[in-house]
Amino acid sequence: MNNKQIFNSFLTLSKKEINRILRIWTQTLLPPVITQSLYFIIFGSFIGSRIGNIGDVSYIAFIIPGLIMMSVINGAFGNVVSSFFTSKFMKDIQEIQVSPTPNWVITLGYISGGVFRGLLVGLIVFLVSFFFENPQVDNPLIIALFVFLTSVVFSLGGFINGIFAKKFDDAQIFPVFVLTPLTYLGGVFYSIEQLPEFWQGVSKLNPVLYMVNGFRYGFYSESDVNIWFSFGVLLGFTVFLAFLAQYLLNKGVGMRE
Amino acid sequence: MNKPAIDIKNLSKTYTNGTKALENINLEVKSGDFFALLGANGAGKTTIINILTSLVTKTEGSVKVFGHNLDTELNAVKNSIGVVPQEFNFNIFEKVFNIVVRQGGYYGMDEKDAIAKTEEVLKKLELWDKKDVVSQSLSGGMKRRLMIARALIHSPKLLILDEPTAGVDAELRKGMWEYLIELNKSGTTILLTTHYLEEVEELCKNAAMIKKGQIILNDSVKNLLTKIDGEIYVVETNKSINKDVIKKLGINKVDDNLYEINVSKKKPLQSVISQITKDKLEIISIKPKGNRIENLFLSIIKK
Numbered sequence: 001m002n003n004k005q006i007f008n009s010f011l012t013l014s015k016k017e018i019n020r021i022l023r024i025w026t027q028t029l030l031p032p033v034i035t036q037s038l039y040f041i042i043f044g045s046f047i048g049s050r051i052g053n054i055g056d057v058s059y060i061a062f063i064i065p066g067l068i069m070m071s072v073i074n075g076a077f078g079n080v081v082s083s084f085f086t087s088k089f090m091k092d093i094q095e096i097q098v099s100p101t102p103n104w105v106i107t108l109g110y111i112s113g114g115v116f117r118g119l120l121v122g123l124i125v126f127l128v129s130f131f132f133e134n135p136q137v138d139n140p141l142i143i144a145l146f147v148f149l150t151s152v153v154f155s156l157g158g159f160i161n162g163i164f165a166k167k168f169d170d171a172q173i174f175p176v177f178v179l180t181p182l183t184y185l186g187g188v189f190y191s192i193e194q195l196p197e198f199w200q201g202v203s204k205l206n207p208v209l210y211m212v213n214g215f216r217y218g219f220y221s222e223s224d225v226n227i228w229f230s231f232g233v234l235l236g237f238t239v240f241l242a243f244l245a246q247y248l249l250n251k252g253v254g255m256r257e
Numbered sequence: 258m259n260k261p262a263i264d265i266k267n268l269s270k271t272y273t274n275g276t277k278a279l280e281n282i283n284l285e286v287k288s289g290d291f292f293a294l295l296g297a298n299g300a301g302k303t304t305i306i307n308i309l310t311s312l313v314t315k316t317e318g319s320v321k322v323f324g325h326n327l328d329t330e331l332n333a334v335k336n337s338i339g340v341v342p343q344e345f346n347f348n349i350f351e352k353v354f355n356i357v358v359r360q361g362g363y364y365g366m367d368e369k370d371a372i373a374k375t376e377e378v379l380k381k382l383e384l385w386d387k388k389d390v391v392s393q394s395l396s397g398g399m400k401r402r403l404m405i406a407r408a409l410i411h412s413p414k415l416l417i418l419d420e421p422t423a424g425v426d427a428e429l430r431k432g433m434w435e436y437l438i439e440l441n442k443s444g445t446t447i448l449l450t451t452h453y454l455e456e457v458e459e460l461c462k463n464a465a466m467i468k469k470g471q472i473i474l475n476d477s478v479k480n481l482l483t484k485i486d487g488e489i490y491v492v493e494t495n496k497s498i499n500k501d502v503i504k505k506l507g508i509n510k511v512d513d514n515l516y517e518i519n520v521s522k523k524k525p526l527q528s529v530i531s532q533i534t535k536d537k538l539e540i541i542s543i544k545p546k547g548n549r550i551e552n553l554f555l556s557i558i559k560k
Contacts, residue, residue, distance in 0.1 A: 001332060001365050002365075004365070005364075005365025005366075006365065008367060008368070009362060009363055009364075011368075012359050012362025012363055013362075087348070090347075090348055090349060091342075091344065091345075091346035092348045092351075094342070095359070095360055095363060096363050097311065097312055098310045098312065098335060098340055099335060099360070099363035099364050100331075100364065100365065101363050101365075256311075256312060256314055257307075257312075257313045257314070
């Protein structure tokens with residue numbers, strides 16, 4: 001395939017993914033907005049007013065970046081694992097497999113869908129947050145960088161989960177038993193400085209902590225961890241998962257007998 | 258000289274569960290051929306197709322499509338092939354039009370070209386009026402035709418059809434045959450697997466039979482037909498055939514004035530008819546029972 005054909009192929013796959021997200025918006029876009037609004041109401045308005053400030057910001061302002069990131073992570077991961085596994089289940093993935101579309105374009109196409117949904121959901125939750133608080137934005141570039149790379153990392157994670165999944169249950173195990181605990185314990189609702197030293201150390205093993213803190217730094221210029229180290233962790237995961245996804249596709253794992 | 262459309266040498270496939278699906282297969286399909294691959298369920302036909310379309314990796318052997326090696330020129334092989342699989346493998350929530358256009362996109366076509374070609378193939382396969390219909394609401398026959406349309410979007414030189422007429426009614430099947438014949442005449446090589454052996458006799462120039470992962474017969478359909486000695490005809494008469502004639506010719510009486518007669522080289526049709534009609538008996542109708550290829554197929558498969 002020449003470059004133009006490769007681009008056409010990528011565009012086809014990417015448009016298919018984006019159309020799917022928009023077509024079933026009540027499943028893809030609406031639920032996170034409702035869930036995060038409830039978090040804003042309960043944790044932000046009701047409970048947050050009794051908690052007081054964390055650092056220099058109110059509790060509700062503190063949790064806004066974390067809740068946005070939580071939506072991005074779940075949206076990106078959930079979109080790719082669900083779309084890719086459904087394609088495997090319905091066997092329409094064979095439409096791409098029999099075509100000359102390169103494996104890296106297949107990965108990129110699905111990732112583009114995950115990134116689109118992650119960013120769109122994140123943007124909507126960010127806009128909704130203005131009903132509850134007026135979050136300051138110190139560094140839009142850092143916000144954009146962290147939110148984009150996080151959506152890429154979790155899209156790749158969803159893609160790899162989809163490669164291994166053999167039944168619908170397999171597509172749910174990682175999000176429920178790994179992703180949700182990591183997200184909830186990744187500093188979305190609290191600063192790890194509030195934890196005893198031992199648990200601070202344990203928390204630092206959680207990659208989501210670096211993503212949430214890096215993202216929050218973009219809003220308030222405050223972070224529990226070094227911002228550049230956070231960026232390094234995120235970049236490292238992106239590169240590692242991209243190579244892993246490519247390796248698995250090339251080997252035909254879960255796709256070819 | 259044209260390179261063969263398919264050139265398979267010493268092809269073997271053993272699945273991870275240890276099942277030997279193919280054992281040392283050698284098969285050549287000439288460019289422009291209309292070729293039938295026959296065999297019982299589980300004989301290995303779909304495995305050959307899946308290897309050709311790179312959905313299954315081979316264990317051993319070499320595969321070339323129009324001279325392009327599957328191992329080293331995968332894209333050229335993929336561009337040469339359009340495949341209609343046995344099972345429906347499209348997104349059932351997607352519209353007919355989108356399914357076909359997107360397939361063009363996966364082959365690198367510009368959207369404009371893919372849309373124009375989609376219109377052409379959907380019209381040819383009488384699906385144009387269903388273009389905005391969600392694919393799951395199509396009938397079984399329409400779903401088959403949708404997969405044929407999708408396989409043709411990039412104008413492949415080789416069309417592989419794995420039981421394309423399963424679940425298609427007789428009228429539509431005939432229409433599909435006519436289209437396949439037209440495609441073949443326009444230069445597209447066609448490889449077909451089917452359980453309707455009438456289809457092979459009607460459409461195919463050459464055929465191979467596969468049994469337990471091995472090719473056991475590979476010849477022209479014409480030659481295969483000459484190998485058949487013995488065919489049962491169903492004969493309807495205006496009155497009963499003489500009992501002595503029935504005994505002599507080994508005729509099987511099915512009903513009043515309805516008989517099954519075995520015809521062979523030793524007992525040709527002409528002589529059978531003249532013996533039956535000796536008693537001023539009239540033959541109302543005479544037709545072969547079953548399909549000749551089917552009879553041959555069954556006799557070989559049973560061995």
